Structures are given as C-alpha cells and as structure tokens.
Amino acid sequence: MSSDINECYRRVIYQNNTITDLLITFRSTPEEKVMYEDKLVQEAKHTLLDNQIHRQPMRDGDNKVYKSFLDVIEGNEGTFRSFGKLVDYSDRFIIVVRPSLSLHRCGLPRAIAIEHFQTFVIRDNMTNIGVAKSQIRENEPVVWKRLIEVMQGHPVLLNSAPTLHRLGIQAFQPEGLRFAQAEARLLMFSHMNLLSPSIGDPISIPTQDMLIGLYVLMSGNRRGIRANRSNPWNHKN
Structure with a gap:
C-alpha cells in the first residue's frame, strides 16, 4: 500500500508521460488536445503540492482526500513542527488563575517540580543517590519538604509565546549559574516589571x-x- 504522496507523484509521472508520448508519437495532434493534456499535468502538480487548492480534491477509492505536501508539513503534527526542539528543563503549561498567589509567585504541578529539581534535591540533601531516587519514586513526605527548600533559591522563567517584547518572559518564585539567578531576580521578576518599558504605563492593573x-x-x-x-x-x- 503506497502513501498519499506517492499516489500524487504517480499521477504527475503518468500525466507527464502521456503528454510526452503525445507530442513525440503523434506530431499532428490538435492543439486543443495538447492544451488539455498540459492542463492535466498542471492539475497533477497542484494536487501534489496542495490538494485542497481545487474545488474537487483528488480522492482515493474510499472517497478519502489524498494528503499533499502542504498537509504533511503544516499543523501541530507537521514536519516543520517536528523539527522544533524543547529546551532542557522546560515544559508546556496552561495558565490557570489562583488569587492567593503573590504577584511574583507561580504554582507548579508536583510531578513537574520534582522532575526539574530532583538533581538539586539529591545533591544538597541526600548522600545516597539510590536511596534518594527510591524516596522520590515512593513520593515520601521528606522529598516534598526538601523540594520546597530547594525551590526557594531557584526562580523559574515563564514565557508566554509569542515573545514579542521583554515582558513576554518573566521570572517567578516557585538552575543554573548564580549570575543567571541574580539576573532573573533583579531584572526579570514580575514585581520588578510593573511598568511598560515602551510607554511607561502600569501593566498590572x-x-x-x-x-x-x-x-x-x-x-x-x-x-x-x-x-x-x-x-x-x-x-x-
């Protein structure tokens, strides 16, 4: 069973061979016939690139529309999106409101927090790596206590895509070098960015x-x- 792209390629090759044989074998072919075959070649090429460009897209025997190049590369599951790489120690979240949080604080799911900060939890508070990982897997209470202590010294960066200006990414209290942490605390904490850098108006209203x-x-x-x-x-x- 061939893929949709191969079927579209096959149609392009077939139509191209048809018009080639027509021009070579039958030199006295009427011009209208040649123009008609040339139109079929163009339609086959368009179907290969974008099958939705026609009013009647090309379909298979089950009346299913063939996927063209554009269908393969676009969308969340397309080829271009698959080239994107996530930054280490990063995740995607849906932001929800929690009025009890301070302006410079954010909440993290426990599973995400322990995944990102477990290196610091193991290094700073535990001597046996095997025992530490076992405690993390078992979700023992001592792990969460140590996690809270570690998170106090490590702000997280929240980015709201698309990042069009400086306020698109800010630091919040829930890794890295000390300089990066100091920069996040002095320049990127949300309570340090109360005014718009472009016009000077308050942003938290x-x-x-x-x-x-x-x-x-x-x-x-x-x-x-x-x-x-x-x-x-x-x-x-």
Missing part, C-alpha cells in the same frame, strides 16, 4: 472580572469597601 468584583464591593455604599455588608472584613458581619 485590574481588568475584566477584577473590575466587576471591585464594582460589586463598592456598589450600594459611598463609604467604601469596608462599609459594604457583603465585605468579609466588615466587623458587623
């Missing part, structure tokens, strides 16, 4: 649901948030 929450807390009373009955800090509640 209430928006969307935060504005709605502030409005609800402030509504119905002109004396401020503390006087609102629904406010948990109201001493009368």
